[in-house]
Amino acid sequence: MHPNALLELTAELIDSLLLFDKPADTLVSAFFREHRALGQRERHALAETAYAVLRRRPLLQHLAQSGRGPMSRRLAILAWEGNESFLRGALNEFELQWLQQVKSVDRSKLPAKLRHNLPDWLVEPLQQRLGDEQFWALAEAVNQSAPLDLRVNTLKAKRDEVQAALKTSGFNAAPTPYSPWGLRLEGKPALQKLDVFISGQVEVQDEGSQLLALLTEAKRGEMVVDFCAGAGGKTLALGASMRNTGRLYAFDVSGHRLEKLKPRLARSGLSNVYPVQISSERDDRVKRLAGKVDRVLVDAPCSGLGTLRRNPDLKWRQSAEGVTELHAKQLAILNSASRMLKPGGRLVYATCSLLEEENESVAQAFAEAHPEFELLPAQDVLAHAQVPEERIATLCENGFLRLWPHRHESDGFFAAVWQRRN
Numbered sequence: 001m002h003p004n005a006l007l008e009l010t011a012e013l014i015d016s017l018l019l020f021d022k023p024a025d026t027l028v029s030a031f032f033r034e035h036r037a038l039g040q041r042e043r044h045a046l047a048e049t050a051y052a053v054l055r056r057r058p059l060l061q062h063l064a065q066s067g068r069g070p071m072s073r074r075l076a077i078l079a080w081e082g083n084e085s086f087l088r089g090a091l092n093e094f095e096l097q098w099l100q101q102v103k104s105v106d107r108s109k110l111p112a113k114l115r116h117n118l119p120d121w122l123v124e125p126l127q128q129r130l131g132d133e134q135f136w137a138l139a140e141a142v143n144q145s146a147p148l149d150l151r152v153n154t155l156k157a158k159r160d161e162v163q164a165a166l167k168t169s170g171f172n173a174a175p176t177p178y179s180p181w182g183l184r185l186e187g188k189p190a191l192q193k194l195d196v197f198i199s200g201q202v203e204v205q206d207e208g209s210q211l212l213a214l215l216t217e218a219k220r221g222e223m224v225v226d227f228c229a230g231a232g233g234k235t236l237a238l239g240a241s242m243r244n245t246g247r248l249y250a251f252d253v254s255g256h257r258l259e260k261l262k263p264r265l266a267r268s269g270l271s272n273v274y275p276v277q278i279s280s281e282r283d284d285r286v287k288r289l290a291g292k293v294d295r296v297l298v299d300a301p302c303s304g305l306g307t308l309r310r311n312p313d314l315k316w317r318q319s320a321e322g323v324t325e326l327h328a329k330q331l332a333i334l335n336s337a338s339r340m341l342k343p344g345g346r347l348v349y350a351t352c353s354l355l356e357e358e359n360e361s362v363a364q365a366f367a368e369a370h371p372e373f374e375l376l377p378a379q380d381v382l383a384h385a386q387v388p389e390e391r392i393a394t395l396c397e398n399g400f401l402r403l404w405p406h407r408h409e410s411d412g413f414f415a416a417v418w419q420r421r422n
Ligand SMILES: C[S@@+](CC[C@H](N)C(=O)[O-])C[C@H]1O[C@@H](n2cnc3c(N)ncnc32)[C@H](O)[C@@H]1O
Pocket: 209, 227, 228, 229, 230, 231, 232, 233, 234, 235, 251, 252, 253, 254, 257, 278, 280, 281, 299, 300, 301, 302, 333
Protein backbone atom coordinates (compact mmCIF):
# COMPACT_ATOMS: atom_id res chain seq x y z
CA MET A 1 0.00 0.00 0.00
CA HIS A 2 1.20 3.54 -0.74
CA PRO A 3 2.58 5.21 2.43
CA ASN A 4 0.06 8.03 2.25
CA ALA A 5 -2.87 5.60 1.93
CA LEU A 6 -1.70 3.73 5.04
CA LEU A 7 -1.22 6.97 6.96
CA GLU A 8 -4.75 8.07 5.99
CA LEU A 9 -6.16 4.71 7.14
CA THR A 10 -4.29 5.06 10.43
CA ALA A 11 -5.82 8.52 10.89
CA GLU A 12 -9.26 7.04 10.21
CA LEU A 13 -8.73 4.38 12.88
CA ILE A 14 -7.48 7.00 15.36
CA ASP A 15 -10.61 9.08 14.73
CA SER A 16 -12.82 6.13 15.61
CA LEU A 17 -10.79 5.16 18.72
CA LEU A 18 -10.89 8.70 20.08
CA LEU A 19 -14.69 8.57 20.27
CA PHE A 20 -14.20 6.11 23.17
CA ASP A 21 -17.62 4.58 22.59
CA LYS A 22 -16.30 1.00 22.34
CA PRO A 23 -13.21 -0.85 23.60
CA ALA A 24 -10.16 -0.16 21.42
CA ASP A 25 -9.45 -3.86 20.77
CA THR A 26 -13.02 -4.36 19.48
CA LEU A 27 -12.67 -1.37 17.14
CA VAL A 28 -9.27 -2.47 15.85
CA SER A 29 -10.53 -6.00 15.11
CA ALA A 30 -13.59 -4.62 13.30
CA PHE A 31 -11.34 -2.24 11.30
CA PHE A 32 -9.12 -5.12 10.18
CA ARG A 33 -12.19 -7.15 9.14
CA GLU A 34 -13.27 -4.18 7.00
CA HIS A 35 -9.80 -3.89 5.44
CA ARG A 36 -8.94 -7.50 4.78
CA ALA A 37 -6.29 -6.70 2.17
CA LEU A 38 -3.93 -5.21 4.77
CA GLY A 39 -0.74 -7.21 5.24
CA GLN A 40 0.76 -8.30 8.55
CA ARG A 41 3.30 -5.46 8.68
CA GLU A 42 0.73 -2.84 7.73
CA ARG A 43 -1.65 -4.08 10.44
CA HIS A 44 1.15 -3.94 12.97
CA ALA A 45 2.08 -0.33 12.10
CA LEU A 46 -1.56 0.73 12.08
CA ALA A 47 -2.53 -0.84 15.40
CA GLU A 48 0.67 0.08 17.25
CA THR A 49 0.43 3.69 16.07
CA ALA A 50 -3.21 3.96 17.13
CA TYR A 51 -2.35 2.44 20.53
CA ALA A 52 0.59 4.84 20.91
CA VAL A 53 -1.89 7.71 20.47
CA LEU A 54 -4.09 6.24 23.22
CA ARG A 55 -1.09 5.82 25.52
CA ARG A 56 0.26 9.35 25.13
CA ARG A 57 -2.82 11.26 24.10
CA PRO A 58 -2.25 14.43 26.19
CA LEU A 59 1.37 14.77 25.04
CA LEU A 60 0.62 14.11 21.38
CA GLN A 61 -2.42 16.39 21.28
CA HIS A 62 -0.30 19.13 22.79
CA LEU A 63 2.52 18.67 20.28
CA ALA A 64 0.11 18.33 17.38
CA GLN A 65 -1.31 21.82 17.92
CA SER A 66 1.51 23.39 15.92
CA GLY A 67 0.80 21.30 12.79
CA ARG A 68 -1.61 21.62 9.88
CA GLY A 69 -4.26 19.36 8.41
CA PRO A 70 -6.67 16.99 10.18
CA MET A 71 -5.80 16.39 13.86
CA SER A 72 -5.91 12.59 13.50
CA ARG A 73 -3.34 12.70 10.67
CA ARG A 74 -1.04 14.88 12.79
CA LEU A 75 -1.40 12.43 15.68
CA ALA A 76 -0.65 9.48 13.40
CA ILE A 77 2.52 11.20 12.15
CA LEU A 78 3.77 11.98 15.66
CA ALA A 79 2.97 8.53 17.05
CA TRP A 80 4.07 6.51 13.98
CA GLU A 81 5.29 3.06 15.03
CA GLY A 82 6.16 1.70 11.59
CA ASN A 83 9.19 2.16 9.40
CA GLU A 84 10.53 5.74 9.57
CA SER A 85 11.43 6.13 5.89
CA PHE A 86 8.05 4.65 4.91
CA LEU A 87 6.42 7.45 6.94
CA ARG A 88 8.56 10.09 5.26
CA GLY A 89 7.23 8.79 1.92
CA ALA A 90 3.75 9.85 3.05
CA LEU A 91 4.60 13.38 4.19
CA ASN A 92 4.52 16.67 2.31
CA GLU A 93 7.24 19.29 2.59
CA PHE A 94 5.53 21.13 5.45
CA GLU A 95 4.90 17.95 7.43
CA LEU A 96 8.52 16.83 7.05
CA GLN A 97 9.79 20.10 8.51
CA TRP A 98 7.15 20.15 11.21
CA LEU A 99 8.00 16.60 12.33
CA GLN A 100 11.66 17.56 12.60
CA GLN A 101 10.77 20.58 14.68
CA VAL A 102 8.47 18.63 17.04
CA LYS A 103 11.14 15.96 17.54
CA SER A 104 13.51 18.58 18.88
CA VAL A 105 11.14 19.60 21.71
CA ASP A 106 12.67 18.72 25.10
CA ARG A 107 9.90 16.60 26.59
CA SER A 108 11.48 16.45 30.03
CA LYS A 109 10.67 20.17 30.44
CA LEU A 110 6.95 19.73 29.77
CA PRO A 111 4.35 19.83 32.60
CA ALA A 112 3.83 16.59 34.57
CA LYS A 113 0.50 15.71 32.94
CA LEU A 114 2.14 15.69 29.51
CA ARG A 115 4.82 13.32 30.82
CA HIS A 116 2.75 10.76 32.75
CA ASN A 117 -0.21 10.89 30.33
CA LEU A 118 -2.70 9.80 32.99
CA PRO A 119 -6.02 11.46 33.89
CA ASP A 120 -6.07 13.54 37.11
CA TRP A 121 -8.55 11.29 38.91
CA LEU A 122 -6.12 8.39 38.55
CA VAL A 123 -2.93 10.27 39.38
CA GLU A 124 -3.99 11.22 42.88
CA PRO A 125 -4.69 7.75 44.36
CA LEU A 126 -1.70 6.19 42.62
CA GLN A 127 0.72 8.89 43.73
CA GLN A 128 -0.61 8.64 47.26
CA ARG A 129 -0.16 4.88 47.34
CA LEU A 130 3.19 4.62 45.57
CA GLY A 131 5.09 7.82 46.35
CA ASP A 132 6.71 9.91 43.64
CA GLU A 133 9.47 7.65 42.41
CA GLN A 134 7.34 4.52 42.06
CA PHE A 135 4.50 6.51 40.56
CA TRP A 136 6.73 7.68 37.70
CA ALA A 137 8.09 4.17 37.21
CA LEU A 138 4.52 2.89 36.94
CA ALA A 139 3.50 5.68 34.53
CA GLU A 140 6.42 4.72 32.29
CA ALA A 141 5.70 0.98 32.53
CA VAL A 142 2.01 1.24 31.62
CA ASN A 143 2.96 3.17 28.49
CA GLN A 144 4.99 0.24 27.16
CA SER A 145 3.47 -2.70 25.33
CA ALA A 146 3.15 -5.97 27.28
CA PRO A 147 5.22 -9.11 26.62
CA LEU A 148 3.48 -12.26 25.39
CA ASP A 149 3.13 -14.81 28.19
CA LEU A 150 1.99 -18.40 27.78
CA ARG A 151 0.66 -20.84 30.36
CA VAL A 152 1.70 -24.40 29.79
CA ASN A 153 -1.22 -26.82 30.13
CA THR A 154 0.31 -29.26 32.59
CA LEU A 155 -2.26 -31.89 31.61
CA LYS A 156 -0.62 -32.15 28.22
CA ALA A 157 2.99 -31.04 28.51
CA LYS A 158 5.85 -29.91 30.73
CA ARG A 159 7.22 -26.39 30.60
CA ASP A 160 10.70 -27.38 29.40
CA GLU A 161 9.22 -29.58 26.64
CA VAL A 162 7.15 -26.67 25.32
CA GLN A 163 10.14 -24.35 25.57
CA ALA A 164 12.16 -26.81 23.47
CA ALA A 165 9.34 -27.24 20.92
CA LEU A 166 9.08 -23.47 20.54
CA LYS A 167 12.83 -23.24 20.03
CA THR A 168 12.60 -25.85 17.25
CA SER A 169 9.94 -23.67 15.56
CA GLY A 170 12.34 -20.72 15.79
CA PHE A 171 10.90 -18.93 18.85
CA ASN A 172 12.77 -18.08 22.02
CA ALA A 173 10.86 -18.33 25.27
CA ALA A 174 12.10 -18.10 28.87
CA PRO A 175 10.43 -19.40 32.04
CA THR A 176 8.47 -16.62 33.79
CA PRO A 177 10.03 -15.55 37.11
CA TYR A 178 7.09 -16.34 39.41
CA SER A 179 4.62 -18.76 37.84
CA PRO A 180 5.85 -22.36 37.51
CA TRP A 181 3.53 -22.74 34.48
CA GLY A 182 4.64 -19.68 32.52
CA LEU A 183 6.81 -18.97 29.49
CA ARG A 184 7.58 -15.48 28.22
CA LEU A 185 8.04 -15.26 24.46
CA GLU A 186 10.45 -13.00 22.67
CA GLY A 187 8.55 -10.96 20.09
CA LYS A 188 4.94 -11.64 19.15
CA PRO A 189 4.70 -14.62 16.79
CA ALA A 190 1.34 -15.61 15.26
CA LEU A 191 0.65 -18.35 17.79
CA GLN A 192 -2.52 -19.74 16.23
CA LYS A 193 -0.45 -21.58 13.65
CA LEU A 194 1.93 -23.25 16.09
CA ASP A 195 1.55 -26.93 16.99
CA VAL A 196 1.89 -26.30 20.73
CA PHE A 197 -1.10 -23.96 20.55
CA ILE A 198 -3.31 -26.04 18.25
CA SER A 199 -2.74 -29.14 20.35
CA GLY A 200 -3.70 -27.32 23.58
CA GLN A 201 -0.27 -27.49 25.22
CA VAL A 202 -0.30 -23.73 25.77
CA GLU A 203 -2.73 -20.85 26.21
CA VAL A 204 -1.97 -17.15 26.11
CA GLN A 205 -2.16 -15.90 29.70
CA ASP A 206 -0.38 -13.10 31.50
CA GLU A 207 1.81 -14.34 34.35
CA GLY A 208 -0.29 -12.37 36.84
CA SER A 209 -3.44 -14.27 35.85
CA GLN A 210 -1.58 -17.52 36.34
CA LEU A 211 -0.74 -16.49 39.89
CA LEU A 212 -4.45 -16.00 40.66
CA ALA A 213 -5.19 -19.58 39.64
CA LEU A 214 -2.18 -20.72 41.69
CA LEU A 215 -3.59 -18.94 44.76
CA THR A 216 -6.83 -20.88 44.38
CA GLU A 217 -4.86 -24.18 44.54
CA ALA A 218 -7.77 -26.24 43.14
CA LYS A 219 -7.15 -29.94 43.78
CA ARG A 220 -8.13 -33.33 42.38
CA GLY A 221 -11.73 -34.38 42.94
CA GLU A 222 -12.90 -31.03 44.38
CA MET A 223 -15.95 -28.93 43.62
CA VAL A 224 -14.72 -25.54 42.41
CA VAL A 225 -16.48 -22.43 41.08
CA ASP A 226 -14.88 -19.82 38.84
CA PHE A 227 -17.54 -17.20 39.57
CA CYS A 228 -16.67 -14.60 36.91
CA ALA A 229 -15.20 -16.96 34.35
CA GLY A 230 -15.52 -14.78 31.23
CA ALA A 231 -13.74 -16.46 28.33
CA GLY A 232 -12.23 -18.87 30.83
CA GLY A 233 -8.55 -17.96 31.03
CA LYS A 234 -8.43 -18.87 34.70
CA THR A 235 -10.99 -21.69 34.36
CA LEU A 236 -8.57 -23.55 32.10
CA ALA A 237 -5.74 -23.15 34.61
CA LEU A 238 -7.96 -24.33 37.48
CA GLY A 239 -9.19 -27.35 35.49
CA ALA A 240 -5.63 -28.42 34.75
CA SER A 241 -4.59 -28.08 38.37
CA MET A 242 -7.56 -30.34 39.27
CA ARG A 243 -6.01 -32.86 36.84
CA ASN A 244 -9.28 -32.95 34.92
CA THR A 245 -11.17 -34.52 37.86
CA GLY A 246 -13.92 -33.21 40.17
CA ARG A 247 -16.37 -30.53 39.05
CA LEU A 248 -15.47 -27.04 37.92
CA TYR A 249 -18.33 -24.60 37.31
CA ALA A 250 -17.56 -21.62 35.07
CA PHE A 251 -20.19 -18.99 35.94
CA ASP A 252 -20.66 -15.69 34.16
CA VAL A 253 -23.54 -13.34 33.38
CA SER A 254 -22.27 -13.00 29.81
CA GLY A 255 -23.21 -15.88 27.51
CA HIS A 256 -21.14 -14.26 24.77
CA ARG A 257 -17.97 -14.48 26.87
CA LEU A 258 -18.70 -18.05 27.95
CA GLU A 259 -19.09 -19.00 24.25
CA LYS A 260 -15.46 -18.02 23.74
CA LEU A 261 -14.47 -20.58 26.37
CA LYS A 262 -15.72 -23.48 24.22
CA PRO A 263 -12.95 -23.74 21.59
CA ARG A 264 -10.36 -23.21 24.32
CA LEU A 265 -11.89 -26.05 26.34
CA ALA A 266 -11.81 -28.31 23.30
CA ARG A 267 -8.08 -27.66 22.81
CA SER A 268 -7.31 -28.06 26.51
CA GLY A 269 -8.55 -31.64 26.81
CA LEU A 270 -10.55 -30.78 29.95
CA SER A 271 -13.84 -32.57 30.56
CA ASN A 272 -14.47 -31.44 34.15
CA VAL A 273 -15.72 -27.94 33.26
CA TYR A 274 -19.40 -26.90 33.32
CA PRO A 275 -20.03 -23.44 31.85
CA VAL A 276 -23.19 -21.84 33.29
CA GLN A 277 -24.68 -18.49 32.34
CA ILE A 278 -26.21 -16.96 35.48
CA SER A 279 -28.66 -14.05 35.55
CA SER A 280 -26.85 -12.25 38.39
CA GLU A 281 -24.83 -13.09 41.49
CA ARG A 282 -28.16 -13.87 43.20
CA ASP A 283 -29.16 -16.53 40.64
CA ASP A 284 -30.92 -19.62 42.08
CA ARG A 285 -28.12 -21.83 40.81
CA VAL A 286 -25.72 -19.92 43.04
CA LYS A 287 -28.05 -20.35 46.02
CA ARG A 288 -28.41 -24.09 45.41
CA LEU A 289 -24.67 -24.53 45.87
CA ALA A 290 -24.67 -22.85 49.32
CA GLY A 291 -22.19 -24.54 51.67
CA LYS A 292 -21.17 -27.17 49.08
CA VAL A 293 -18.11 -25.82 47.31
CA ASP A 294 -14.42 -26.37 48.14
CA ARG A 295 -13.00 -23.34 46.33
CA VAL A 296 -14.42 -20.21 44.74
CA LEU A 297 -12.46 -17.78 42.61
CA VAL A 298 -14.10 -14.36 42.18
CA ASP A 299 -12.20 -12.66 39.35
CA ALA A 300 -14.45 -9.66 39.67
CA PRO A 301 -15.51 -7.19 36.97
CA CYS A 302 -13.25 -4.17 37.49
CA SER A 303 -11.85 -1.04 35.89
CA GLY A 304 -9.09 -3.11 34.24
CA LEU A 305 -6.56 -0.37 35.01
CA GLY A 306 -3.90 -3.02 35.70
CA THR A 307 -4.02 -3.90 31.99
CA LEU A 308 -3.23 -0.43 30.61
CA ARG A 309 -0.27 -1.83 28.67
CA ARG A 310 -2.77 -3.84 26.59
CA ASN A 311 -5.83 -1.60 26.95
CA PRO A 312 -4.59 2.00 27.11
CA ASP A 313 -8.07 3.29 26.22
CA LEU A 314 -9.31 2.27 29.68
CA LYS A 315 -7.70 5.27 31.36
CA TRP A 316 -9.86 7.54 29.18
CA ARG A 317 -13.00 5.38 29.34
CA GLN A 318 -13.11 4.84 33.10
CA SER A 319 -13.91 7.49 35.73
CA ALA A 320 -13.79 8.00 39.49
CA GLU A 321 -17.61 7.62 39.61
CA GLY A 322 -17.41 4.37 37.62
CA VAL A 323 -14.88 2.97 40.08
CA THR A 324 -17.18 3.77 43.01
CA GLU A 325 -20.00 1.86 41.30
CA LEU A 326 -17.64 -1.05 40.67
CA HIS A 327 -16.73 -1.19 44.36
CA ALA A 328 -20.40 -1.80 45.27
CA LYS A 329 -20.79 -4.41 42.52
CA GLN A 330 -17.61 -6.21 43.55
CA LEU A 331 -18.70 -6.41 47.17
CA ALA A 332 -22.16 -7.71 46.19
CA ILE A 333 -20.62 -10.45 44.01
CA LEU A 334 -18.09 -11.40 46.69
CA ASN A 335 -20.82 -11.61 49.35
CA SER A 336 -23.00 -13.91 47.21
CA ALA A 337 -20.13 -16.07 46.05
CA SER A 338 -18.83 -16.56 49.60
CA ARG A 339 -22.06 -18.33 50.63
CA MET A 340 -21.19 -21.27 48.40
CA LEU A 341 -18.17 -22.27 50.45
CA LYS A 342 -18.22 -25.23 52.77
CA PRO A 343 -16.41 -25.01 56.13
CA GLY A 344 -12.68 -25.15 55.47
CA GLY A 345 -13.27 -23.98 51.88
CA ARG A 346 -11.18 -21.31 50.16
CA LEU A 347 -12.33 -18.00 48.71
CA VAL A 348 -10.14 -15.92 46.40
CA TYR A 349 -11.12 -12.36 45.45
CA ALA A 350 -9.14 -10.87 42.57
CA THR A 351 -9.11 -7.90 40.21
CA CYS A 352 -6.85 -6.51 37.52
CA SER A 353 -7.19 -3.03 38.98
CA LEU A 354 -4.47 -0.87 40.53
CA LEU A 355 -6.84 1.04 42.81
CA GLU A 356 -7.36 0.47 46.53
CA GLU A 357 -11.06 1.22 46.14
CA GLU A 358 -11.52 -1.96 44.10
CA ASN A 359 -8.97 -3.99 46.06
CA GLU A 360 -8.01 -3.60 49.73
CA SER A 361 -11.14 -1.59 50.45
CA VAL A 362 -13.44 -4.35 49.07
CA ALA A 363 -11.45 -7.01 50.94
CA GLN A 364 -11.67 -5.01 54.16
CA ALA A 365 -15.43 -4.42 53.87
CA PHE A 366 -15.95 -8.13 53.19
CA ALA A 367 -13.76 -9.21 56.12
CA GLU A 368 -15.58 -6.88 58.53
CA ALA A 369 -18.97 -8.31 57.55
CA HIS A 370 -17.77 -11.95 57.52
CA PRO A 371 -15.89 -12.99 60.64
CA GLU A 372 -16.51 -16.61 59.55
CA PHE A 373 -13.74 -16.08 56.97
CA GLU A 374 -10.11 -16.03 58.03
CA LEU A 375 -7.49 -14.31 55.85
CA LEU A 376 -4.77 -16.62 54.54
CA PRO A 377 -1.64 -14.56 53.91
CA ALA A 378 -0.94 -14.68 50.17
CA GLN A 379 2.77 -15.28 50.81
CA ASP A 380 1.97 -18.55 52.65
CA VAL A 381 -0.32 -19.74 49.88
CA LEU A 382 2.21 -18.92 47.15
CA ALA A 383 4.89 -20.84 49.04
CA HIS A 384 2.75 -24.02 48.69
CA ALA A 385 2.16 -23.31 45.05
CA GLN A 386 5.74 -23.74 43.81
CA VAL A 387 6.41 -20.03 43.37
CA PRO A 388 10.17 -19.62 44.02
CA GLU A 389 10.45 -18.87 47.79
CA GLU A 390 13.01 -16.12 47.46
CA ARG A 391 10.75 -14.11 45.12
CA ILE A 392 7.48 -14.35 47.04
CA ALA A 393 8.03 -11.40 49.39
CA THR A 394 8.11 -8.92 46.47
CA LEU A 395 4.67 -10.08 45.31
CA CYS A 396 2.77 -9.44 48.53
CA GLU A 397 1.68 -6.38 50.50
CA ASN A 398 -0.14 -6.67 53.86
CA GLY A 399 -1.04 -10.32 53.25
CA PHE A 400 -2.51 -9.63 49.79
CA LEU A 401 -1.07 -10.36 46.36
CA ARG A 402 -0.18 -7.05 44.69
CA LEU A 403 1.31 -7.15 41.21
CA TRP A 404 2.51 -4.00 39.47
CA PRO A 405 3.61 -3.62 35.83
CA HIS A 406 6.70 -1.60 36.85
CA ARG A 407 7.85 -4.09 39.48
CA HIS A 408 6.80 -7.47 38.16
CA GLU A 409 6.55 -7.03 34.37
CA SER A 410 3.03 -8.44 34.59
CA ASP A 411 -0.33 -6.74 34.44
CA GLY A 412 -1.42 -5.12 37.71
CA PHE A 413 -3.36 -7.55 39.89
CA PHE A 414 -4.74 -7.80 43.40
CA ALA A 415 -5.86 -10.91 45.26
CA ALA A 416 -7.07 -11.73 48.77
CA VAL A 417 -7.43 -15.31 50.00
CA TRP A 418 -9.70 -16.48 52.83
CA GLN A 419 -10.60 -19.79 54.39
CA ARG A 420 -14.07 -20.42 55.80
CA ARG A 421 -13.73 -21.36 59.45
CA ASN A 422 -15.19 -24.71 60.57
C1 LIG B 1 -12.29 -9.79 34.93
S1 LIG B 1 -13.50 -10.49 33.92
C2 LIG B 1 -13.17 -12.21 34.04
C3 LIG B 1 -12.00 -12.71 33.26
C4 LIG B 1 -11.86 -14.21 33.30
N1 LIG B 1 -11.88 -14.74 34.64
C5 LIG B 1 -10.59 -14.69 32.61
O1 LIG B 1 -9.66 -15.16 33.27
O2 LIG B 1 -10.53 -14.58 31.37
C6 LIG B 1 -14.96 -10.30 34.87
C7 LIG B 1 -16.15 -11.07 34.39
O3 LIG B 1 -17.20 -10.90 35.33
C8 LIG B 1 -18.42 -11.05 34.65
N2 LIG B 1 -19.48 -10.55 35.53
C9 LIG B 1 -19.98 -9.29 35.65
N3 LIG B 1 -20.96 -9.26 36.58
C10 LIG B 1 -21.08 -10.52 37.07
C11 LIG B 1 -21.92 -11.13 38.04
N4 LIG B 1 -22.83 -10.42 38.71
N5 LIG B 1 -21.78 -12.46 38.28
C12 LIG B 1 -20.85 -13.18 37.60
N6 LIG B 1 -20.03 -12.66 36.65
C13 LIG B 1 -20.15 -11.35 36.39
C14 LIG B 1 -18.18 -10.29 33.36
O4 LIG B 1 -19.08 -10.71 32.36
C15 LIG B 1 -16.73 -10.65 33.05
O5 LIG B 1 -16.66 -11.73 32.17
